[in-house]
């Protein structure tokens with residue numbers, strides 16, 4: 352028997368919620384400073400992995416270590432289908448442990464995808480979304496109420512837009528179009544997009560991009576540009592699909608933590624609206 356298996360009975364925790372997030376907490380009370388890695392398993396396949404380290408004051412209050420043992424997962428888009436699914440949480444290296452509250456059978460409603468411009472009422476959704484995206488990218492959360500307020504104000508300007516994608520009312524992705532508004536580059540905007548991992552490959556990027564293009568076509572912008580990692584095939588595929596072309600390479604532009612990487616510069620030009628009074632001139 353391995354050391355880990357000896358300690359299996361020291362694992363405490365619970366799978367609590369299924370919607371809107373799959374969430375719970377887990378701790379090895381024999382090593383309370385260790386944060387366990389947990390896998391979300393649906394229908395026998397690992398869908399996502401995270402570290403159970405979110406602060407849980409309610410858990411700390413019950414004298415379980417420092418209480419930083421929470422975890423949460425988005426429900427992957429593919430499972431919003433009104434079909435019964437088998438859901439489990441597995442703890443890395445502790446295959447024999449069955450977390451309390453698991454396994455479960457669950458049915459998620461059909462997916463309702465909504466794309467719309469962010470408003471002040473979305474401040475909390477933005478904080479959750481940007482911080483989840485930071486964590487997925489391996490960065491510490493950087494969005495707080497003040498930063499979110501600043502972000503909303505910035506995208507409230509003409510020629511600027513922050514679009515949000517919601518799956519069954521959970522914010523799962525954003526797209527920004529940012530332009531200096533005035534000056535010689537006032538017709539140029541920069542595009543950024545990010546969809547949370549469990550929702551990628553489910554046409555949400557496409558839906559966001561469609562609305563971004565509609566916005567650009569009606570806002571007086573004539574050029575939309577971006578930089579993208581040359582190895583980021585899903586993103587390049589999305590940009591190609593919407594008519595962006597490669598204009599050049601920025602060498603060594605992006606440090607990924609290990610290497611300086613080359614990036615494509617991509618852009619799409621938009622025709623200015625023809626003034627009908629000038630059509631026959």
Ligand SMILES: CC(C)(COP(=O)(O)OP(=O)(O)OC[C@H]1O[C@@H](n2cnc3c(N)ncnc32)[C@H](O)[C@@H]1OP(=O)(O)O)[C@@H](O)C(=O)NCCC(=O)NCCS
Nearest residue numbers: 544545546551552553554555556557579584585586588589
């Ligand atoms: C890039 C990203 C925004 C795409 O959004 P998405 O919702 O996953 O994309 P969609 O499902 O709408 O697919 C759009 C197109 O992208 C391409 N694509 C998507 N997933 C792909 C994959 N795994 N491999 C190759 N191409 C892929 C396809 O061309 C697809 O069009 P199709 O379905 O008509 O064939 C998303 O994957 C993401 O957020 N990635 C992480 C952040 C990021 O890389 N942002 C861009 C930085 S420049």
